[in-house]
Amino acid sequence: MRYQLGVAMLSAQTTRTVRATLPAVGAAIGDIADLFYKKMFAAHPELLRDLFNRGNQADGSQRQALAGSIAAFATALVEHPDVRPDAMLARIAHKHASLGITRDQYTIVHTHLFEAIVDVLGEAVTPDVARAWDEVYWLMANALIAIEERLYAEAGAVDGSTWRTWEIVERVQETADVATFRLSPCAGDEVPGFRPGQYVSVQVELPDGARQIRQYSLSAAPAETLSITVKRVHGVPEGEVSNHLHAHGHVGSRLTLSAPYGDVPPVDDAAPLLLISAGIGCTPIVAMLDHLVRVDHAGPVTVLHADRSPAEHALRARHTRLADELAPGAVHFWYESAGAEDVPATRRGRMELTDITIPTGARAYLCGPLPFMRGVRARLIELGVRPADIHYEVFGPDLWLGGE
Incomplete structure (x- = not known):
């Protein structure tokens, strides 16, 4: 479900200021994000202990995701001032709702984020610059808060008690x-x-x-x-x-x-479907197949999956059985290791779409490692699938920032 909250534009002066300072902020956003997390966790160690993923903090992926989302949001606002990037906001809001994020935590983030901006950029943060980026932050934060409150209400989770x-x-x-x-x-x-x-x-x-x-x-x-x-x-x-x-x-x-979340469009319409996965990314795809079989879906479904070996292909028996129960359709599995040729109807090596028939008007759902999805998405677009009809799911911080 997409949440359209209406257009909320930056003021004209703020748009000019953000456009002028975006290169400098963008160049320093990694340092800003790093310092922000250090400041926030020093003041609120319980957030690192009980909310933020310590693994993503250790490998830096959460800092990259925060930096990228702020830069992407600001860039979208100045490049398309009449349209707010609600698709990106909805994806973030669903993740926040699954964590039980509440309105007061946005104030904590604001305090330490703007301290980090001032510390990193120094005298470049004039009062006008500070006001402009404050406007960007609260436009993004208030949009997320509104979506999250709707999600909590739908799930019956009062004040984030999910x-x-x-x-x-x-x-x-x-x-x-x-x-x-x-x-x-x-x-x-x-x-x-x-x-x-x-x-x-x-x-x-x-x-x-x-x-x-x-x-x-x-x-x-x-x-x-x-x-x-x-x-x-x-x-x-x-x-x-x-x-x-x-x-x-x-x-x-x-x-x-938590309650179930995730901004994924429904799969049970008449459009031809491409369900494409790699590794453990097959898990949401198998759930989609299970649903399509239960509702006796009649449209064409093409199922593509890549893995290291048949032995490492989680849910392989269900993946195969459910895909075979849907007709018309096609099923193709690729395995990198030797021995794959001993499994019926599989291919050796990495996934290739060269000889795969892509139906006209197909909608694609992707899940797997980020490089895999980037490559598949680019190839699908080359083969005529509309970018708006390619949906993806990222495990962990969303570092794609390629949008849909």
Whole structure:
């Protein structure tokens, strides 16, 4: 669902000031974001402990996402002053709602962000410059607050109280590093409805007392339970929450979940569909397939997936079965490792679209690593798919900034 909140333009003077200072702010935005987080976490350590993803802070991806979103928003305002980038705002707002972000936290961010701007840019931040960027910030913040309050109201979450307790009623080990957890609500709560492709936030208490939060796509269509499929994250840093779930998530264990969120358009219309994924990005795609089978979808569906090997392809049996149940359509899987040729109807190597038939008027849904989605999106546009008909889901901070 897209939230159109109307056009809210910058004043003419602010537009001139932001346009003139955008190159300098843009060049320094990485340093500003880095200093902002240091200042905010020094003043509010509970935000790093219980809200922000410590892994994304450690690898710098959250700082990149913040810097990019501010720069992209300001650029959009000065380049297209009569149109506010609501699609970008809606994507951010859904992520914020899944974290339980509230209005007062925007004031905290404003305080430390503008301290960082002044510290980094120094005398260049004249009163006029400060007023102009203050206007940009609050235009963005108030738009997000309005969308988030609507999302909370729809979910019945008063003042951001989106959290509910769920019990694991089944655990399925899909691969060596991927497990599916089927969840049932506690305390008599109803299972919320959701659109296939949406996600929930999962909050767990770690051994050091931190209550860290991560988002996981729902991997089945709406039913009497919810299902999430979690991949263990290796590397530096390792996945704190995913590894905790693999180690401690057993039948009977309880988890704290948000309501479902995610600004994904519905898939069950008459348009030909392209459902394209790589790696663990298959999870929202499988939920979409599950939904399409349950509603007896009649339109053409093309399913494309790339993975390292058949053994590492999470949900492969369901992915294959559901795709085969939809007709007319086509299914193509690519595997990089040797042995892929032993699996029927698969291809060896990386995904190629050269000989794939792209139906006229197709709508595409992408999920997977960012470089993969960038490449596929560019190729789809070359093949005639409208950019507005290509939708994507990013795990973690959205560093794309390519829009839709």
